[in-house]
Amino acid sequence: MLRVTDLTVRYGDVLATDRADLTLERDETLALLGRSGSGKTTVLRAIAGLVPMVSGSITLDGADLGPIPAHERSIGLVFQDFALFPHLDVGANVAYGLRMQGAADVENRVEEVLAMVGLDGLQRRRIDQLSGGQAQRVALARTLAPRPRLLLLDEPLGSLDPDLRRTLAGELKVMLDRTGVPAIVVTHDTEEAFALGDRVTVLVDGRVATTGTPAQIWSEPGTVEVARIVGHSGIVTATVAGGIATVAGLATSVEAPDGAVTLLIRPGAATIGGPIPTTVISSRYRGPDWVTTVALGGGSIEVSSPEPKVTGNKVDIAIDPSGVALLS
């Protein structure tokens, strides 16, 4: 239903997004994942009509959004830090969009939306008396109240405590599914992107690096950059000869020409005990086990071990070839 094609936005001389393409289907939540400065917020702002495009097009249900000003787009945007109106109470914040539409029965809709986000009866509460989690819900309620065609969320949990983030991420997912409004969630947090997005689009330097389901992105990130953003650390260099990539004692078949390649060794693929000799770099306690980082192929990988290993000691490991992916 939403199609962003070839989107380019500039801030002065800085290229914020560079020919970015993305699509969003009905009933879908897309997570836009990237580091800060990768242009993900700019994509949202362009869709909302808050920044002018240099080139490209944005269509919603086939209609070109380009000439339509922000206030006529009916696209809901939840801001990072929420941008609640400090001079209005909770009820008036939620009612704002409804009043702009000239909607009848504003009070009932406000009540309904507040109930949906679990804040029944807080209409008269002042904004500066809300907790972080409540403010987040009010922001969501305010955006949902006028029934937007599309929901955009900019780091919706970014300003909250880590603890709260995990709880709210689950709740937010449920709410997004229940409202049935297609949504784009911008985040720099992989866990959040995977939790909220039906699909994930990864942005690197203003360009779309890859798009796929969370599982696809996690297991086949495709590039070193995306693998790092997703949080993988087992990135090593191997040598290919005749379709076989070798590094230390590991040999696995890859579809690549002869020469050097970069391999991703997924977490869990390596185990203690096996044919591959490595050197311990460090060991840290995780709770259920110890995570030992060992040097391999110009990089390092993590191995779970039942006891700490001494830095500098040798340790032999095995790597399951099905846990290895080719990166470019």
Next chain:
Amino acid sequence: MTTRRASMLLALPAAVLGIAFFAWPMASIIATGIGADPGRVVDILGRGTTLSTVWFTLWQAAASTALTLLVGIPAAYAFARFRFPGRRLARIVVTIPFVLPTVVVAIAFLALMGPGGALGFDLAGTVWAILGAHVFFNLAVVIRTVGSLWSHLDPRLEEAAASLGATPWTVFRTITLPLLRPAIAAAAAIVFLFSFTSFGVVLLLGAPRLATIEVEIYRSAALVFDLPAAAILALIQVVGVTAGLLVYARYQERSGIGQHLLPAAATARRPVGRQRWLVGAAVGTALTIALVPIGMIMWRVLTAGGGLGLGSLRALGAVDPSVVDVPAAIGNSLRFAAVACALTVMVALPAAVVIASRRSPMGRWIDTLLMLPIGSSAVTLGFGFVVGLDAPVDLRAWWGLVPIAHTLIAMPFVVRSTVPVIRSIGPRVREAAAVLGAGPGRVWRTIDFPMLTPAAAGATALAFVISLGEFGATLFVARPGGKTMTLAIFGLFGRPGATNLSAAFALSLLLVVITGAVVALLERMRVPGVGNF
């Protein structure tokens, strides 16, 4: 930072000065007003001129405030929200009128719209000239006060409103304006107060028909010698002003409640498309208002004596010393300003330290109390000196009264501009210094002092400018041999002769140059204050 005893010691000079030279004269005015026999009081209050003076004072102040807001708010927006070439210089230029002596403002407007003025029509003696001068003078208050809050407002609030379907005008009406209300109200209160107590401008531009209470106090006391009438008018003035200050203090407290404020740099952007016209028009209007009257003075100086040249500077030397002793006036002004600066350093700055260290509600009241001298107005202060300082020691002929009056008038500005800086030195910084081994004295010397020096220097410069430009109190207090530049300008302007007129313009230009230089210096040092209160 300061123990009870130390803070009492620091506050002592200000307390002594305040009691002897502010409270005592005010009490004398009250005594004079109430001491008059009741019949006289009723008679004075019931007079047509009293009523019409009070009415005129009120409505011209209201009209001045409305006009200043009308011109100032768009300019505040442009300066707060946009980056454009020459922004810094433009800010300095629009600030200069605020520190210009009122006599110079009046002369500039006479040159512009007085008899034989550049605009070609004579508005002298009408309210239009007065309103124009008040807008000119107060524009910086609105631009600075409203602009400083505006530059910190989170633009995402406006974007949020837009994404919820609000048109740009609705966004302004329902989001921006309510958020700016404390700043607009504070600016309006200050502009209203300044216009309400306007003296020099109205004395010169309103004559002979129009007078504010302030002008009427002067006329009653100095020209008609009706001291009870002057005292009663002064009391009306003080009541009105106190009411205004209370409104101001109320909004001052409320400003910025619950708002998420951003650094100004994060909200300013380059204007695009239609915004360019808006910014151009708003800044252009403000610059025109600020520059044209100042330009008029320059023009009159350059064209004096026929052709282009600096003839009127020579006129300064040609003025008959028995009429107005110009060199003596320049000397006196500089001497008084220097003494006022010294007094500011010794009296006002220590008081500011005490006020800053007190975070209780008391601090706010002291704050408001210190604002009173601007409000109770210069003329009232000067009048109070004349009626109050004859006993126990007759000080009325003492030259020191002039710089003392100037220091008192500068005090609110000095305190206002330094207290926020002192408060901004977080306790953490001092704690860090203490943990690193600095004793209390060392902390003051190595942390507080260097951080305060720019603000203190700025405040002192401000006192210098205020002293140079002061007119109302000086008019009462100055002795025949101790006339200042502003009094000289007033005297020269009231006398016939091209030389006298040229000399008046030349002296005005001199004051413009000095005050302009100080404003530029303050802006360069980024000292908060001037119009920022």
